Amino acid sequence: MSAGMSAAAEVPAKPRWALRAGIFALLLAGLYVTGLGVQAGLIEYVQRILLIAGINVILAVGLNLINGTTGQFSIGHAGFMAVGAYTAAFVGVHLAPHVSAALGAGALADGITFNLGLLVGAALAGVAGFFVGLPSLRLKGDYLAIVTLGFGEIIRILFNNAEFLGSATGYFGDSAAGLPTYTNFFWVFFWVIAVICLIRNVTFSQTGRSLVAIREDEIAAEAMATPTTRLKVLAFALSAATAGIAGGLFAHMQAGIRPEDFKFDKSIDMIVMIIVGGLGSISGAALGGIFVAVSLELMRDLQQYRLVLYALLLIVIMLVRPEGLLGQRELHFGWLKRARRKGGA
Amino acid sequence: MSEFFQQIINGLSLGSIYALIALGYTMVYGILKLINFAHGEVFMVGAYSGYYIATALGVDGYEASGAGFPLGLALLVLVLAMAASALLGVTIEALAYRPVRSAPRLTPLITAIGVSLFLQNAAMLVFTPNPRRYPAILRELRFELGGVIITNIKLAIFVVALLLMVGLKLFVQRTWTGRAMRALSLNIDAARLMGIDVNRTIRATFAVGSALAAAGGILFGLDQITINPLMGVLTGLKAFVAAVLGGIGNIPGAVVGGLLIGLAEQLTAGYLSPDYRDAITFVILVVILVLKPEGLLGVVRQEKV
Numbered sequence: 349m350s351a352g353m354s355a356a357a358e359v360p361a362k363p364r365w366a367l368r369a370g371i372f373a374l375l376l377a378g379l380y381v382t383g384l385g386v387q388a389g390l391i392e393y394v395q396r397i398l399l400i401a402g403i404n405v406i407l408a409v410g411l412n413l414i415n416g417t418t419g420q421f422s423i424g425h426a427g428f429m430a431v432g433a434y435t436a437a438f439v440g441v442h443l444a445p446h447v448s449a450a451l452g453a454g455a456l457a458d459g460i461t462f463n464l465g466l467l468v469g470a471a472l473a474g475v476a477g478f479f480v481g482l483p484s485l486r487l488k489g490d491y492l493a494i495v496t497l498g499f500g501e502i503i504r505i506l507f508n509n510a511e512f513l514g515s516a517t518g519y520f521g522d523s524a525a526g527l528p529t530y531t532n533f534f535w536v537f538f539w540v541i542a543v544i545c546l547i548r549n550v551t552f553s554q555t556g557r558s559l560v561a562i563r564e565d566e567i568a569a570e571a572m573a574t575p576t577t578r579l580k581v582l583a584f585a586l587s588a589a590t591a592g593i594a595g596g597l598f599a600h601m602q603a604g605i606r607p608e609d610f611k612f613d614k615s616i617d618m619i620v621m622i623i624v625g626g627l628g629s630i631s632g633a634a635l636g637g638i639f640v641a642v643s644l645e646l647m648r649d650l651q652q653y654r655l656v657l658y659a660l661l662l663i664v665i666m667l668v669r670p671e672g673l674l675g676q677r678e679l680h681f682g683w684l685k686r687a688r689r690k691g692g693a
Numbered sequence: 694m695s696e697f698f699q700q701i702i703n704g705l706s707l708g709s710i711y712a713l714i715a716l717g718y719t720m721v722y723g724i725l726k727l728i729n730f731a732h733g734e735v736f737m738v739g740a741y742s743g744y745y746i747a748t749a750l751g752v753d754g755y756e757a758s759g760a761g762f763p764l765g766l767a768l769l770v771l772v773l774a775m776a777a778s779a780l781l782g783v784t785i786e787a788l789a790y791r792p793v794r795s796a797p798r799l800t801p802l803i804t805a806i807g808v809s810l811f812l813q814n815a816a817m818l819v820f821t822p823n824p825r826r827y828p829a830i831l832r833e834l835r836f837e838l839g840g841v842i843i844t845n846i847k848l849a850i851f852v853v854a855l856l857l858m859v860g861l862k863l864f865v866q867r868t869w870t871g872r873a874m875r876a877l878s879l880n881i882d883a884a885r886l887m888g889i890d891v892n893r894t895i896r897a898t899f900a901v902g903s904a905l906a907a908a909g910g911i912l913f914g915l916d917q918i919t920i921n922p923l924m925g926v927l928t929g930l931k932a933f934v935a936a937v938l939g940g941i942g943n944i945p946g947a948v949v950g951g952l953l954i955g956l957a958e959q960l961t962a963g964y965l966s967p968d969y970r971d972a973i974t975f976v977i978l979v980v981i982l983v984l985k986p987e988g989l990l991g992v993v994r995q996e997k998v
Contacts, residue, residue, distance in 0.1 A: 421799055423806070483983045490728050490802055494933070495982055498975035501930075505972045612926070616810060623803060652818060659811030666804045667792050 375541065383534035395533065397645050399601055402536035403594045404637030406543045408621035409630055410590030413547055415619070416628035416676075417556065418583045419563025420484065421493035424500025425591050426614035430607070431476050431503060432469035432592025433599035434513055439465035440528055440600060441521040462530035466539070466596040470589040476503070477588020481581035488566065500615060507607040518606030526603025536597055543590050548630055550586065559583055563628075613655070620658050623665055626672030631679035636672075695840030700963040701956065706847040706916060708955020709854035713909035714932035715939070715947035716861060717782075717902025723878040723942030724898055726798065730805035731785055732906060733929015734812035735778050739907025740920045741820055742774040744828060752828040761832035770830055771853070774911055775904035782903025783896050791892070809925075816922035824921040827914035850912045857908055858948055861901065865944065870897050878942060927971060931958070934978040940991025949989060 386395060407429065414422045444461045451457045480499045484492050513519045520526045550556050561569035562576050570576050599605045617640055625636030647654045665672065714736050721729045747762070747770045755762045789804045834845040865871035873894040876884040885891050913928065914920045935954040939946025954974055962970040981988065 419799075421802065483979065487982055487986055489798055490726075491937075491982060491986060493802065494728065494937070495979055497930070498934075498978045502972050502975045502979075505969070509968045616806065619803070619806070652814070655810055655814040656818065659807045659809075659814060662807035663789055663804050663811065666800055666807065667789075670793070670796055670800045 376538070379537055379541075380534055383532060383537070386533045396601075397641060398533060399531060399536050399597075400644075401638045401641035402533075402540045403597050403601075404617075404621060404641045405540050405634045406590055406594040406597070406637075407618050408625065408633035408637035408640075409544055409547050410587045410594070411618050412622045412625075412628065412630065412633040413550065413559075413587045413590075414583050415622055416626075416633065417551055417563065418559040418580060420580060420583070421489065422480075422496040422584070422587070423493050423612075423615050423619065424480070424496035424498070424503075425587075425618050426610040426612065427480075427496075427500030427503035428473040428476055428588035428591035429595035429598070429614065430507060430605075430610035431588075432466075432473040432595030433605050433610070434507060434519060434595075435469035435472045435592070436462075436465035436596030437519055437521065437527050437599040437605060438513070439468050440530065444528060458528070458530055459535075461528075462535065462600060465600075466593050469596040470592040473592025473595065474585045474589035477585040477591075478581060480588070481584030484577060484580040484584070497612070497615075500610075500612065504607050504610055507610075514604075514606075516607060518604045518609075520604035527600060527605075529600060529602070531597050531601040539593055539597060543593065544630065544634065546586075547590070551630065555579065555582070560628075616655075616658070620662060623662060623672055626674035626676065628676035629672070629674040629678055632672055632674035632677075635674070635679075696963070698839075698841045700959045702841060702843060702847060704956035704959030705952060706850045706955070707959060708935075708952035709850055710909045710913050710916065710951075711928070711932045711935045711954050712948045712951025713854050713857060713905045713912070714929065715935040715951045716858070716944060717906045718933050718936040719939070719941055719944060719947040720874070720898050720902045722936070724874065724881070724895060725790070725794070725801070727790065727801050728805065728933065729790075729902075730802070730929075731789075731808040731812060732902070733925030733932070734809050734816070735782050735785070735903045735925075736906040736910045736913070736929060736932075737816060737920070737922060737925035738781055738812065738910075739774050739778040739903070740827075740910030740914045740924065741816070741922075742777040742907065743770050743830070743911040743914060744825060744920065746770045746773045746777075747828040747830055752830060756829050762828075762830050767830045771908060771911055775907045778907030778910075779900040779904040782899040782906075786896060786899040791895075809929075813922060813926065820922050822922060824919040827918055827920055830911070831915060846915050850916060853908060853912060857905060861905065861944065864901065870894060874898055931971075931974045934974050937988055938977060938981050940988025943988065943990050943992075946988055946990035 386398065390398075407425070411422060411425050414420050440461055443464060444457075447461045447464075448454075448457045451460070476499075480496055483495050487495060507513060508516050521528070551559070558569065558574045558579050561572070561574055562579060566576055595610075598609075621636035621640045622633045623636070624639055625632030625634070644654065647657070650657075714732065717732050717735070718729060721727055721732070747767075750766050750770065752762050752766075785808055789808045790801055793800045793804055831846055831849055836843045836845075865874060873884065873889045874897070876887065876889055877891065877894055877898075881891060884894075909932075910920075913924070931954055932951065935950035936947045937950070938953060939948070939950030954977065957973050957977060958970050961973040965973075
């Protein structure tokens with residue numbers, strides 16, 4: 349925390365916005381070029397792993413806001429992801445003809461349709477998160493965890509029975525080709541950066557400090573006039589919205605989505621990501637997301653052993669290093685600076 | 694009308710299985726304030742132990758020859774499976790929960806999820822993911838009573854569940870260990886000062902809860918005919934909801950909650966849609982947690998600083 353604040357103080361106050369806009373534009377351009385390079389240079393298999401890693405990072409960083417920063421426990425996050433995925437897919441399928449009619453078919457129309465779908469999905473997932481967060485008015489800790497689990501299951505069962513979304517067979521859009529595959533390197537990492545910035549700014553704001561206060565001692569936080577319920581609900585809604593974005597990216601990565609893509613296992617995957625990385629650390633969560641994506645691929649041939657190993661990993665980490673690899677520390681550029689300073693002096 | 698009574702009968706027998714499992718959740722939660730996520734898997738392992746023990750005792754031969762499995766051997770299967778599960782429960786406690794007992798509350802919750810996942814997936818490797826037909830430990834006999842079909846299996850489920858629950862009640866109220874359990878659930882530190890061996894009592898709690906889950910597993914196998922390695926996930930969750938509904942930490946509450954959940958599920962399946970039989974449990978969970986988080990029979994405990 350203190351390192352982050354002192355780093356912010358070093359930047360001169362005035363041209364900050366210009367500097368930021370410049371950095372942002374450069375970043376986008378760099379991302380776009382990298383995306384082109386990735387699409388041209390890497391085989392599809394590696395590209396897919398990169399996309400999954402990006403989606404995992406979004407999921408992990410978002411979930412970490414609840415489980416790490418606020419100290420609540422969501423074990424039904426796959427439900428929010430499902431809401432985002434189905435919404436984005438549905439919007440994508442139904443909006444695409446209108447947008448292409450207005451703007452002409454092409455990358456621009458696709459991008460607009462895609463991102464509108466993602467935003468609507470995020471909004472609906474956020475609303476779902478709001479409603480799941482509401483019981484936190486009366487429930488704490490593990491009870492709340494069970495409610496999230498229950499909600500996650502209910503959402504999945506609803507999709508399983510929603511005929512206009514393909515029921516248990518899954519949603520493949522209306523055409524034989526399946527869902528449009530909008531998801532590519534540029535958009536995934538655009539959203540990765542957006543989500544990380546959002547969560548980072550929330551975490552290091554006053555709101556974020558209040559969330560940490562709730563984690564450390566809810567009663568004390570309440571005594572200091574922290575609106576604990578409102579903040580917990582906010583954390584849930586925000587975190588659910590980011591899971592919704594991840595869901596939308598996931599949906600448009602393949603021909604279709606099925607309710608069973610969002611089973612309890614998926615929520616467990618997300619928990620593994622943040623536990624491996626460290627509860628309460630944004631960079632840790634991101635690393636955890638990448639770890640899960642890569643390890644999943646490496647263990648593809650050992651599919652049936654994967655969850656056994658994950659389970660053992662969870663238990664062993666909890667027994668040996670319950671705070672995760674990074675704990676609540678962050679990887680940031682301050683470390684590099686300090687290392688250089690130490691080397692120079 | 695007879696269909697209604699049929700659903701009630703089915704609901705009560707399913708509910709008494711939930712109640713048996715819910716007892717384990719509620720006892721552990723009452724003492725450790727831990728949702729023992731692995732309990733559903735203990736139930737599953739109990740069912741599989743019953744399967745293998747019955748097979749080892751030659752149930753197939755009895756079935757093939759047309760003679761029913763002797764009642765004595767059926768009881769032996771029950772007792773051995775309960776013992777095996779008790780051992781598993783105690784092992785889980787010693788390896789995964791005791792080391793993190795003094796850690797923040799979410800830590801044991803995560804290890805519990807880990808143990809649950811581990812057992813599920815280990816079971817898929819060991820037992821294979823295919824469902825298995827449960828051996829006919831009891832030969833099915835049907836009675837008809839005014840259009841309602843009652844099988845001896847459903848009756849046996851009631852009777853076994855009832856006997857075990859009465860036994861548990863006596864154990865908790867009358868024995869020294871039972872009294873120690875109640876003392877721990879009130880205040881662990883005070884109980885320790887009174888000379889109660891905390892570790893031993895917690896071990897006993899896990900043993901008893903797991904044994905009841907194993908009995909539930911065998912009854913479930915008899916009732917539902919097939920078992921599979923993931924049977925503990927949904928059933929365990931429903932039993933947990935039953936424990937919450939009755940008031941977690943409260944033994945009669947778990948029984949009441951179990952029966953209510955069983956009834957709700959059967960009536961939903963019968964009159965609404967079978968698709969929503971699993972969803973109803975979670976709806977009940979959310980509603981009860983929002984309206985009356987302490988459960989039907991639970992006591993409100995003020996949180997202290």
